[in-house]
Amino acid sequence: GQSLEQPSEVTAVEGAIVQINCTYQTSGFYGLSWYQQHDGGAPTFLSYNGLDGLEETGRFSSFLSRSDSYGYLLLQELQMKDSASYFCAVRDLVGFQKLVFGTGTRLLVSP
Amino acid sequence: GAGVSQTPSNKVTEKGKYVELRCDPISGHTALYWYRQSLGQGPEFLIYFQGTGAADDSGLPNDRFFAVRPEGSVSTLKIQRTERGDSAVYLCASSLRDSTDTQYFGPGTRLTVL
Numbered sequence: 385g386q387s388l389e390q391p392s393e394v395t396a397v398e399g400a401i402v403q404i405n406c407t408y409q410t411s412g413f414y415g416l417s418w419y420q421q422h423d424g425g426a427p428t429f430l431s432y433n434g435l436d437g438l439e440e441t442g443r444f445s446s447f448l449s450r451s452d453s454y455g456y457l458l459l460q461e462l463q464m465k466d467s468a469s470y471f472c473a474v475r476d477l478v479g480f481q482k483l484v485f486g487t488g489t490r491l492l493v494s495p
Numbered sequence: 496g497a498g499v500s501q502t503p504s505n506k507v508t509e510k511g512k513y514v515e516l517r518c519d520p521i522s523g524h525t526a527l528y529w530y531r532q533s534l535g536q537g538p539e540f541l542i543y544f545q546g547t548g549a550a551d552d553s554g555l556p557n558d559r560f561f562a563v564r565p566e567g568s569v570s571t572l573k574i575q576r577t578e579r580g581d582s583a584v585y586l587c588a589s590s591l592r593d594s595t596d597t598q599y600f601g602p603g604t605r606l607t608v609l
Contacts, residue, residue, distance in 0.1 A: 482553075
């Protein structure tokens with residue numbers, strides 16, 4: 385099975401950089417994804433790491449280290465609209481179509 | 496283009512009643528997923544369809560839950576004899592093909608069982 389742990393809440397100010405960590409215990413997976421969800425809204429895909437290393441998409445970057453069972457999402461130049469919940473997720477090797485989501489991190493960006 | 500749509504957006508029912516939740520995926524997406532999300536938690540997988548068939552229903556909590564996708568497009572999640580513990584947001588997602596990490600989610604149906 386899969387278990388993905390995230391900090392429950394992170395706070396930051398506009399313009400800052402914040403890192404949201406995801407540590408996992410897993411029997412194997414295809415890759416680590418990140419989804420953003422605003423209150424009352426749908427989860428939306430942000431980033432994917434199939435291989436170890438850093439992936440950059442605009443203000444967002446994501447990192448994966450399989451040897452350390454660890455990944456993170458890095459958000460730069462924070463904006464108020466970035467206030468949302470962020471979930472890491474894996475697609476595991478058994479039943480590989482489904483996503484297994486982490487516990488979620490609520491990001492609060494203040495002026 | 497149109498995203499994944501779900502109806503109703505909110506559903507309030509009484510314990511013991513039957514409910515149906517509808518999902519209309521993105522046109523052309525062959526893979527469809529149902530998840531359930533409780534307050535403050537991440538989505539939990541319920542069932543996956545590839546075309547018309549349920550390829551993986553390992554996440555359905557018990558036999559009160561059932562889902563169909565008769566024509567390979569719209570899907571309906573059916574819950575019999577609802578219980579208060581079924582209260583949650585039910586999310587539907589679709590993807591262009593299976594085995595992809597990019598799933599497109601609908602806004603969800605908030606089910607409240609009184």
